[in-house]
Amino acid sequence: MKVLVTGATGFTGSRVVPLLLQSGYQVRCLTRATSDRAPLSALTVEWVTGDLSNPETLAAALRGVDALVNIASLGFGHADSILRSAKEAGVRRAIFISTTAIFTQLNAGSKSVRLAAEEAIQASGLDYTILRPTMIYGSPRDRNMWRLIRLLRLTPVMPIFGDGESLQQPIFVDDVAQAVLRALQTDATIGKSYNIAGKAPLAYNQVIDTVASALGRRVWKLHLPYMPIVRILQFTEQIRLRLPIKAEQVLRLNENKAFSNEEAQRDFGFSPRGFEEGIRTEISNIQ
Ligand SMILES: NC(=O)c1ccc[n+]([C@@H]2O[C@H](COP(=O)([O-])OP(=O)(O)OC[C@H]3O[C@@H](n4cnc5c(N)ncnc54)[C@H](OP(=O)(O)O)[C@@H]3O)[C@@H](O)[C@H]2O)c1
Secondary structure, three states, X not given: OEEEEEOOOOOOHHHHHHHHHHOOOEEEXXXXXXXXXXXXXXXXXXXXXXXXXXXXHHHHHHOOOOEEEEOOOOOOOOHHHHHHHHHHOOOOEEEEEOOHHXXXXXXXXXXXXXXXXXXXXXXXXXXXXXXXXXXXXXXXXXXXXXXXXXXXXXXXXXXXXXOOOOEEOOEEHHHHHHHHHXXXXXXXXXXXXXXXXXXXXXXXXXXXXXXXXXXXXXXXXXXXXXXXXXXXXXXXXHOOOOOOOOHHHHHHHOOOOOOOOHHHHHHHOXXXXXXXXXXXXXXXXXO
């Protein structure tokens, strides 16, 4: 069975592709002319140069494949042309990675684009499965836990914007890859959308403590009221002063982000690891 993967060179895609190959799939990767193919250079895959913003390259990449695994973000408005190209190429089966960020109460910029993308997929008539991961972590490419690990290695004092009690449920990148594979292999997932998260939710304070403990470090958490900080960040954004953190990120950190894996567990045996195991694996892989 031949699968076209988009987003193959990214953090998640580069873990999905080897798993598909190990499981006997032939893999074609759609990458941009500027993409760094190095993370997959040791693998036997077929490369096609294209861009999701260019429907002609997408249509050509889809020709002759049995399924699409779309890992590239749905937040850039390409969903309609991806769906059209898949139909024209006669590709019925498709797995799409979305995000649990569509459930945010905040008026986040890409939320409406992602929601519209999901609606278009659900109305497409394709044999689709949508997987919505929570925050994905697991390597220095993750842009979230890796930053926290580096910070906690440098300082014993961790400023926390808010009381740190909001729930988080990050998912390890290889568990996302497993979910993609199992969804593709399981017909019961056709026409369904699943939230996929880590094994259990934990408060942000516990996230900090777990990372510090895995690093063998003590950490003092300095809780700061978050709304004044949000207002300051909003002001700096208005005057276009770039800081390493955005107001929206602070607000998002203070939202509960716990999700049930029940449906994914029932339909395709999804069984993700817990945060402590995942973060210890991430740290041991980079030491
Ligand atoms: N990271 C998270 O915490 C998280 C959480 C929930 C959901 N998700 C979702 O999971 C998916 C993977 O996330 P990630 O963090 O692994 O992504 P990533 O590392 O940022 O990689 C993005 C991939 O998409 C490709 N891409 C972007 N725009 C493209 C275009 N116009 N045409 C073709 N390819 C394009 C990139 O190609 P280049 O190599 O050319 O840049 C790259 O391979 C995304 O759909 C994301 O929304 C991520």
